[in-house]
Amino acid sequence: MRLFRLTFATILQRKAWVICAFAILVLPFVLPWISSSTEKPILEQPARILAAWNTLWITTMVWGLFTAAREGESNAKTGIGEYFQTTGLSATRQLFEIWLAVICFITPMAVATALICQFGAGPADPAERSMWWVMNLQYVSLFLMVVAPLLALATALASRFGGITGFATTLCITLYGLYGVGYLDNMVKIEENALIKSFLLFSPQYRFAGDLTQRFCLKSGPVPMDSYWTMLLYFAGILAVFAGLSRLCFRSKTTA
Amino acid sequence: MNQVPPTIHLDSGLEIGYRDPIARFGQSVELTGGTHFLLARNGRGKTTLLRTIARTLKPVAGNLRTEGFTQYLPEDLRFDPEITPGMLFRSLLPKDRLTQALDLAGRIELDVKKPYGRLSTGNRRKTNLIMAEFSVREDRGNILLLDEPFSGLDAFARQIFEEIWKDSAANVLRLVSCHPDYDSMEMPSALLIEGKTARHLNGGHQTWSELKSLLN
Numbered sequence: 457m458r459l460f461r462l463t464f465a466t467i468l469q470r471k472a473w474v475i476c477a478f479a480i481l482v483l484p485f486v487l488p489w490i491s492s493s494t495e496k497p498i499l500e501q502p503a504r505i506l507a508a509w510n511t512l513w514i515t516t517m518v519w520g521l522f523t524a525a526r527e528g529e530s531n532a533k534t535g536i537g538e539y540f541q542t543t544g545l546s547a548t549r550q551l552f553e554i555w556l557a558v559i560c561f562i563t564p565m566a567v568a569t570a571l572i573c574q575f576g577a578g579p580a581d582p583a584e585r586s587m588w589w590v591m592n593l594q595y596v597s598l599f600l601m602v603v604a605p606l607l608a609l610a611t612a613l614a615s616r617f618g619g620i621t622g623f624a625t626t627l628c629i630t631l632y633g634l635y636g637v638g639y640l641d642n643m644v645k646i647e648e649n650a651l652i653k654s655f656l657l658f659s660p661q662y663r664f665a666g667d668l669t670q671r672f673c674l675k676s677g678p679v680p681m682d683s684y685w686t687m688l689l690y691f692a693g694i695l696a697v698f699a700g701l702s703r704l705c706f707r708s709k710t711t712a
Numbered sequence: 713m714n715q716v717p718p719t720i721h722l723d724s725g726l727e728i729g730y731r732d733p734i735a736r737f738g739q740s741v742e743l744t745g746g747t748h749f750l751l752a753r754n755g756r757g758k759t760t761l762l763r764t765i766a767r768t769l770k771p772v773a774g775n776l777r778t779e780g781f782t783q784y785l786p787e788d789l790r791f792d793p794e795i796t797p798g799m800l801f802r803s804l805l806p807k808d809r810l811t812q813a814l815d816l817a818g819r820i821e822l823d824v825k826k827p828y829g830r831l832s833t834g835n836r837r838k839t840n841l842i843m844a845e846f847s848v849r850e851d852r853g854n855i856l857l858l859d860e861p862f863s864g865l866d867a868f869a870r871q872i873f874e875e876i877w878k879d880s881a882a883n884v885l886r887l888v889s890c891h892p893d894y895d896s897m898e899m900p901s902a903l904l905i906e907g908k909t910a911r912h913l914n915g916g917h918q919t920w921s922e923l924k925s926l927l928n
Contacts, residue, residue: 461803466792469799535789542766542784542857543847709768 459540459550463527463557472523473561476515480565484508484572502673504577509595509669512569516562516603517630521610524558525622528611528706537615537708551706555608562603570596573672590678591671598665598684601691605698606630612702633662660694718780718853718885719744720765726774728757728764728910733772735761735905741912743901745853746881747874750889752905753927758889759787761903761910762857765887780853780885785844787859790836793829797822797839805846813846816876820869833864841865841873854884862890895921 467473488494488503531537531554540550570592578588606626614622637659644653664687671679679687722741727733734757752758763769765776766784791800801813801824817824822838823831831839841861848854862870877886887903897920902913906926913923 458804462791462795462800465799465803466795469792469794469796530792534791535786536791538766538768538786539784539789541768542782544781 457553458543459531459536459545460553460557462536463531463554464560466527467523467557467561472519476519476561476565477568479511479515480508480568481572483511484569484576501577501579505573505672506669508569508572508577509672512565512599513634513666515565517627520558520562520603520607521626521630522619522623523561524555524607524610525614525619525626527554527558528614528622529619531611532615532707532710535709541708547706547708548703550708551608551612551702554611555604558607558611559600559604562607563600566596566599577672579675584675587677591668594679594684595665595668595672598668598687598691601688601695602630602633602662602665605695605702608702609698609705612704612706615707616705629660630662633660634666635663637661638663661690665691715852715883716779717745718855718883719778720855720885720887721777722765723775726776727772728760728769729772730760730769731772733908735908735910737774737910739911741903743885743887743903743912745883745885746901747877747886747888748901748903749892749899750887750903750905751899751923751927752889756905756907757910758905759859761905762859762887762889765855766857778855780855781849782855782857783844783847784857785840785859785861787863789840791828791839793827795828796825797828797831797842798824800828800839800843801846804843809846813842816842816846816872820872834866834869837861837863837865838869845873845876848880848884850883856884856886858886858888860889860891862888862893892920892924895919895924899923 484504484507487507488500491499491503493499493503531550537547537550541547545553573595574588574592578585606629609629610622610626612622613625637656640652640656640659643649644656668679671677678684720741720743722737724737724740726737728735750758750761760769762784764771765778766782767778768784797817798814801810801817805813814824817838820838822835822842826835828836828839841858844856844858848856861873865873877884892899899918899920900914900916902918902923904911904913904923904926
């Protein structure tokens with residue numbers, strides 16, 4: 457796990473994660489002050505939930521994907537990937553170790569967000585509180601299932617096409633999956649279009665995971681378990697496709 | 713300890729290059745533990761040969777075999793500018809060798825707390841070399857392929873590394889590409905790429921001054 461340790465130490469040393477951790481820990485408590493919840497205290501809880509989960513998504517999309525892309529690019533361009541390859545570390549293993557180092561920063565941020573949601577914006581009623589735990593666990597697991605393959609893809613694309621391509625492509629996929637597919641879905645509902653419908657069918661529906669923020673705010677309760685498992689399976693399918701794609705794209709050195 | 717010694721075997725007819733051959737071995741070459749120098753003029757295939765032996769590049773024709781834990785240190789290897797040599801060693805070296813590595817860094821005046829990006833070329837080279845030298849496996853034979861390790865390195869540090877190389881010659885095979893800067897440098901074993909032909913010269917006291925006249 458030498459490459460993992462090196463990548464982890466590199467990210468740690470750059471310190472940009474401190475800003476992300478600060479945002480994740482502080483913004484959920486600060487942002488509600490500048491929202492309408494100051495006039496309507498009943499809105500403070502949903503405002504905090506919104507701030508917490510949205511900060512996590514934004515942090516992951518901006519810093520997480522950028523970091524993954526940067527690590528992939530530098531591994532290929534600086535000779536580090538080639539060095540590790542000669543020591544017997546295969547390209548698959550390199551991709552895995554770089555991905556693992558990045559996800560090791562993202563996972564605690566997701567857990568911290570869930571804990572803020574649980575203890576900083578949880579309901580007082582014990583029955584509702586236990587429901588909150590389930591929702592938090594569902595959200596964290598779905599979030600990680602969405603984000604994990606995107607980080608690998610960012611690393612892989614960056615190793616082959618450069619950091620900007622790796623970052624921008626995965627950022628666009630994430631934004632499209634979270635928001636774009638919703639607009640397309642509404643369009644199809646208003647006006648039938650076979651082309652858009654088939655495009656929608658093959659689009660990553662990340663909004664299923666993102667929708668949990670609304671479930672928290674509206675206190676709709678956890679996702680029914682059968683729907684949850686279906687979603688998890690669906691995201692596992694995307695993970696498998698992206699993992700394969702990432703391995704195909706990833707390279708440990710620039711071509712001579 | 714009973715272990716397989718490190719070896720590199722280059723078959724007769726081995727051709728190296730990128731699609732088109734740059735150099736060809738007319739006779740087979742067998743290298744074992746110790747330091748071997750790789751000499752050629754610029755652009756004649758030193759790096760290509762090292763990469764071929766490291767198996768990050770396929771030979772154009774022919775075969776080669778290696779035995780041992782291989783590390784190829786590219787000339788342009790560079791780590792993240794923010795990371796310090798100290799962090800680098802802690803991340804990459806076995807714990808039981810870390811103290812020795814830091815001790816060597818102290819002896820050759822490498823500031824292990826300074827970010828890699830702010831180190832001079834020579835000090836970056838020292839960092840890379842320490843990393844590779846202390847990553848060798850003690851339980852098996854090792855092959856170290858070093859591409860221009862001396863460029864930018866001061867004479868004092870170079871001497872210390874050459875002493876380390878002598879001490880570990882049995883367990884480590886080093887193939888070192890370089891452009892020596894003094895004529896009396898002894899090169900008992902040298903791989904020469906002359907024109908499009910590569911060959912191995914083995915002579916007890918052959919020096920750079922004798923060998924350089926063969927390069928064209």
